[in-house]
Amino acid sequence: MTTPPNAAPLRCLVFVFGVGGCSAAGQLDQTPLVRPCAVGDTACAAAGLPGPLAVGARQVLAALIDVDGSLAPRRRYVSADEEVIGVEGPALVGKYPGTAAVLIEDGDVVLDFFHVDVEAAEAMTLHRRIAGQVDPSPMPPAFDVFAGEEFPLLFSIWGGAADLSGDVGDDWTVSDERFELLQRGTPRERVLRAPDEVGAEGTVTVTALGFSESIALHVVAAGSAP
Amino acid sequence: MNRLALFVLTAGVGAALVVVAGCSSEVRVTVLTEAPPTGHAELVDHGNDDEPDLHLALSHAVAVGLECCESEYTFDASYNGACRDFSFGVDDEGVATALEANLDALALPGAGVPGISRTGLVLLGGEAGNTVLRVEARGASIEVRVDVDEADAVP
The missing domain is CATH 2.60.40.1080 (Immunoglobulin-like)
Incomplete structure (x- = not known):
């Protein structure tokens, strides 16, 4: 950005730096x-x-x-x-x-x-929160959960390296109704509650902007290593 | 030298002194904001201190904030601050649109003239082409040649 050399009182210049970035x-x-x-x-x-x-x-x-x-x-x-x-x-x-x-x-x-x-969106990834913070690593395609466990799931839409913004009209489904999806947190977030039945299995799928991501869930007993 | 010749000489010298002493007014335009990475909003002066030749390169759909400052010097007063009787216009509003801007929040305590708001405008790049922004203040004006190009296309 260039200003005319004869046209820049100090107070004007201050603002150029003050509003940048x-x-x-x-x-x-x-x-x-x-x-x-x-x-x-x-x-x-x-x-x-x-x-x-x-x-x-x-x-x-x-x-x-x-x-x-x-x-x-x-x-x-x-x-x-x-x-x-x-x-x-x-x-x-x-x-x-x-x-x-x-x-x-x-x-x-x-x-x-x-x-x-x-x-334009190029990709979608699913993430979870760990101790309140979003884990930047995409979730694996299969995931073990403890019986009765609750944890947040959220997705990102990517354009290159940019995490794209906006409400994208996402649709969440779960294959087994014993797994519950609660709408909490940000618009792109759901809380998954696993059933108490050890061995239950289900698939959570989120669809948005023509992209779809799923994770397969398997319920294990509390205290066992997931 | 008779009295008439002396009078003419005195008047001529006086008039010349008025010009040399700087009974003048000037309007200045400065850029307040940054362009996005894929666009341009660059004001360059190709002229000199006596005769500015301002060119503003602006991208389509990019906005730029411009401030208008005015200075005027006379025998008994001087002024340097926001443009008074501020007005502006663009020759081709398809190429660029000029809108009045509120700059009050940018006012520094103690700067400028009390009771006079800072004056500025926002210029918005339209279709690619050339036009002229004309900025006027009390007794002075300035032209800015505006060249609008297409913003970098994202496939």
Whole structure:
């Protein structure tokens, strides 16, 4: 970024450095952006969007406007390219791979803006949480669980090395109804509860954006090595 | 030298002093924001201190925040701050769209002129092409040539 050599009072330059590289705020530095996160998931809350918006995904963003002279101004998202990013009220919708600015406007005045990447999904992986943290390693295709054990499962959608963002309209199924799937945590997360019957077997499958991942589950007695 | 000639000479020298002393006003435009990695928002001055020649390279669907500052020097007053009587326009709104921006949150304590908000605009790249952004303040204006290209395509 270059500024004209004769046109840069010190106070203007300060802002160029001050607003750079803040992924969780608008570029005019007036808008922290927050996505819905599970209660207590502070890492999620602090990270803004973890990656580009997936094509076909919908992401609600709460724009917390901080403007001098107004407690809570009106705000409306406006996409710079509706073919790349659509706007549905508080949500952004990924439509086509690319990059577009999203303006936050109060009437005809721009309060802030940010750029959003949209990328096509290339892969899906299933993960579990260990001690509250997401295990980045994909789950193995087969998995032993203790009788009555509960543990969270979640999936990621990938575009290259980027963990793509957005609600992708996922569908979870389990082959044996004795295994229960509870909708808790983040939108992409389920809590699996294994039955008490040792030896029970089932398969959990999640489908989204044309991708499907499954894990086969086998219930073992508590105290046995899984 | 008769009185008339002396009067003409004195008036001429006085007028020249007015020009040399810098009874002038100037509008400056600076970039406040960063472009995304796949796009451009680069303002370059190909001119000089006396005659700026501003070119802004901007990508399609990329927005850039621009601040307008104005300086004016007269015999009895000087001003250096936000653009007064701020207005702007783009010749071809299909190529770029200029929107009023609220910059109040960027104001530094003690900076600028009390009671006068900072002035700026957001320029949005449209279809690929060339146009001119015209920024005006009280008694002065500046042109920025805007070249919009397609953002890097992602297959």
